[in-house]
Amino acid sequence: MTRPIRKLPAEEAWREAFAAFHAAPEWLRAAREEAFARFEKTGLPTPRTENWRWSEIHRHLNAPYPPLAQPETVDEAVLKQLMEGHLLTAADASVLVFVNGRVSLEHSRLMEEDGVEIVPLADVPLPPEWADLSPANDAIDLLNLAYATDGALVRVRAGVEASIPLLVLNISTGDGHSVALRHFVRVEEGASFTFYEAQLGGGDHVANVSTRAIVHENAALTRVQVNQKKDEGTIHFGRLGAEVHAHSRLHDTALLTGGRYHRQNTYVDFAGEHAEIVTNSAYLLRSRQHADTRLRVNHAKAHCTSREIFKCVMDDHARGAFQGLIHVAPGASGTDGRMGAHGLLLGEAAEFDSKPELEIFHDDVACAHGSTVGALDEEQLFYLRARGVTARRARAMLVAAYVGEVFDDIADERVRQALTDYAERWLAGEGAA
Amino acid sequence: MLLEVKDLRAVVRPEEDEGEAKEIIKGLSLSLDRGEVHAIMGPNGSGKSTLSHVLAGKPGYEVTDGEVLFDGENLLELEPEERAAKGLFLAMQYPVEIPGVPYMQFLKVALNSQRKLRGEDELSTPDFMRLVREKAQALGISMDMLKRPVNVGFSGGEKKRMEVLQMAVLEPKLCVLDEIDSGLDIDALKVVAEGVNALRGPRRGFLVITHYQRLLDYIEPDHVHIMANGRIIRSGGPELAHELEREGYAAFVEDAA
Numbered sequence: 001m002t003r004p005i006r007k008l009p010a011e012e013a014w015r016e017a018f019a020a021f022h023a024a025p026e027w028l029r030a031a032r033e034e035a036f037a038r039f040e041k042t043g044l045p046t047p048r049t050e051n052w053r054w055s056e057i058h059r060h061l062n063a064p065y066p067p068l069a070q071p072e073t074v075d076e077a078v079l080k081q082l083m084e085g086h087l088l089t090a091a092d093a094s095v096l097v098f099v100n101g102r103v104s105l106e107h108s109r110l111m112e113e114d115g116v117e118i119v120p121l122a123d124v125p126l127p128p129e130w131a132d133l134s135p136a137n138d139a140i141d142l143l144n145l146a147y148a149t150d151g152a153l154v155r156v157r158a159g160v161e162a163s164i165p166l167l168v169l170n171i172s173t174g175d176g177h178s179v180a181l182r183h184f185v186r187v188e189e190g191a192s193f194t195f196y197e198a199q200l201g202g203g204d205h206v207a208n209v210s211t212r213a214i215v216h217e218n219a220a221l222t223r224v225q226v227n228q229k230k231d232e233g234t235i236h237f238g239r240l241g242a243e244v245h246a247h248s249r250l251h252d253t254a255l256l257t258g259g260r261y262h263r264q265n266t267y268v269d270f271a272g273e274h275a276e277i278v279t280n281s282a283y284l285l286r287s288r289q290h291a292d293t294r295l296r297v298n299h300a301k302a303h304c305t306s307r308e309i310f311k312c313v314m315d316d317h318a319r320g321a322f323q324g325l326i327h328v329a330p331g332a333s334g335t336d337g338r339m340g341a342h343g344l345l346l347g348e349a350a351e352f353d354s355k356p357e358l359e360i361f362h363d364d365v366a367c368a369h370g371s372t373v374g375a376l377d378e379e380q381l382f383y384l385r386a387r388g389v390t391a392r393r394a395r396a397m398l399v400a401a402y403v404g405e406v407f408d409d410i411a412d413e414r415v416r417q418a419l420t421d422y423a424e425r426w427l428a429g430e431g432a433a
Numbered sequence: 434m435l436l437e438v439k440d441l442r443a444v445v446r447p448e449e450d451e452g453e454a455k456e457i458i459k460g461l462s463l464s465l466d467r468g469e470v471h472a473i474m475g476p477n478g479s480g481k482s483t484l485s486h487v488l489a490g491k492p493g494y495e496v497t498d499g500e501v502l503f504d505g506e507n508l509l510e511l512e513p514e515e516r517a518a519k520g521l522f523l524a525m526q527y528p529v530e531i532p533g534v535p536y537m538q539f540l541k542v543a544l545n546s547q548r549k550l551r552g553e554d555e556l557s558t559p560d561f562m563r564l565v566r567e568k569a570q571a572l573g574i575s576m577d578m579l580k581r582p583v584n585v586g587f588s589g590g591e592k593k594r595m596e597v598l599q600m601a602v603l604e605p606k607l608c609v610l611d612e613i614d615s616g617l618d619i620d621a622l623k624v625v626a627e628g629v630n631a632l633r634g635p636r637r638g639f640l641v642i643t644h645y646q647r648l649l650d651y652i653e654p655d656h657v658h659i660m661a662n663g664r665i666i667r668s669g670g671p672e673l674a675h676e677l678e679r680e681g682y683a684a685f686v687e688d689a690a
Contacts, residue, residue, distance in 0.1 A: 390514050
């Protein structure tokens with residue numbers, strides 16, 4: 001017998017707020033209403049929902065977080081510190097800053113490049129025919145569309161190998177509310193683009209940031225995401241929904257080290273043959289932080305390659321989780337998919353749960369998955385110490401070495417170095433930026 | 434005296450309260466001065482490697498009695514990294530692989546950590562590079578190898594050659610070589626021995642631990658000790674190694690019993 005589960009305070013708040021909720025752009029209204037109606041039917045996932053089994057969503061959404069009606073302003077000094085203190089400052093990029101759900105053009109720095117359009121969603125007067133803002137069949141993404149107050153819409157025109165990356169800073173602060181941003185990136189045929197995303201700020205609130213990407217034929221998209229929220233207060237829902245067409249490449253890297261809770265939903269669909277995706281993540285968690293990824297790679301087309309590496313380091317009482325699925329559709333010959341999820345437990349009360357899965361409906365494929373969990377290697381520690389490296393430094397070096405391969409392929413050397421250096425400093429006690 | 438071991442007793446700490454602590458070193462004494470090369474030979478299980486681990490401060494062992502003075506200082510009170518900074522180097526029988534840490538970075542952190550622990554200034558990157566290039570060249574080690582992660586995918590010979598490079602760069606006062614000949618063919622052995630011999634000098638001591646006399650043809654000792662059952666049962670000059678080679682360990686061990 002199943003008993004109905006009491007609705008969470010957060011869910012109740014989100015259900016109640018919609019009738020009175022208004023946000024630009026007006027043309028999104030019908031889509032929002034439809035998304036909200038779908039959310040009303042399904043509700044939030046429960047502890048019994050398989051894809052959320054380790055997410056502890058009920059523990060974290062146990063307070064109301066109504067949508068923020070007006071963007072709260074943030075003290076200039078605080079904002080400056082956030083904007084200058086994060087790990088992606090090393091990127092030589094255009095910067096688009098969102099503060100509590102609304103773009104702040106005065107803090108942004110957009111450099112013009114031919115063939116690259118970057119516009120804030122709330123400022124677009126008519127629905128652009130090139131942007132697809134439709135939601136995934138997922139409660140959090142339905143809520144995201146229903147309550148999104150802004151986002152970056154990016155179009156890279158066919159054949160344009162953009163030389164200026166875009167850095168989006170999703171800054172949110174304060175307590176007791178929720179903020180939603182909806183980004184869209186379209187890389188047209190033969191084009192290439194680099195998109196950086198930093199989750200910054202802090203406070204006991206919910207940030208729901210959804211990014212949809214379409215990578216057309218012979219195109220390439222690189223994305224690097226960091227979560228450096230402060231204070232271990234923020235609940236972050238992150239989503240990457242990507243459609244990758246023939247002969248194109250998506251390279252996605254994430255470093256999750258901030259906030260109280262990060263649930264990442266990454267869904268990649270191959271929409272053409274001979275395409276390639278890499279999605280790598282590092283978690284560096286301490287105290288009672290929680291990070292949790294649901295990854296689904298849909299090999300719907302033949303001759304596609306996917307590589308997924310998750311390196312998760314948990315200290316103290318931190319908890320990391322990974323649920324990954326490589327799905328190989330009938331007819332997807334020549335699929336090559338590899339998924340690995342690995343946990344390093346530094347604290348005795350730390351926990352890592354991992355479930356990498358393969359779902360294969362075709363014979364002629366090469367797929368593999370693996371998962372390990374362990375502690376720091378005592379032999380390695382002693383070897384370093386016997387050469388004069390202090391115990392503390394040796395542990396930090398081994399943590400950095402453990403997660404290092406996640407950052408190996410980042411093309412911008414300064415960004416790669418910044419993430420690698422952070423991994424080494426992290427154990428010495430450095431928290432978010 | 435550079436190293437003085439007096440009536441040392443040590444046990445292997447059992448894991449998680451399983452069984453009793455097993456005594457491995459059972460009253461061992463040894464004196465080694467600067468400029469000297471001492472060899473310790475002994476059968477498997479005689480405690481040779483344990484001695485080297487205890488000297489270097491490897492966790493998992495407990496000294497129950499006796500003392501070890503290094504340059505007049507109580508060695509056993511120091512952390513492994515402090516022992517290294519004071520000039521003790523253990524060349525390991527099985528150098529450890531550390532994926533993700535490039536050799537060059539490892540060497541630089543090691544050298545500068547030691548300098549820092551000694552209260553010296555860190556070496557600048559150009560000075561460090563110059564130093565390593567010079568030492569690596571002398572040992573026939575390519576700069577390419579130094580870009581690779583520590584010991585990952587190295588052959589047995591390469592690993593040992595890199596241990597010698599570490600010694601050359603870190604310039605310890607005492608080198609403890611734990612079966613540096615194990616797993617080496619004769620050519621690799623010669624290269625490693627030449628590297629070690631190049632480091633011999635009046636200010637440095639060597640404790641060469643080996644199972645086979647062969648190594649001592651290449652690294653010629655001043656003193657030879659035979660170890661059995663956790664103690665040194667006989668000491669002598671280089672001729673002792675040849676005697677041992679002719680008669681085997683059994684004769685010596687029985688004599689001592």
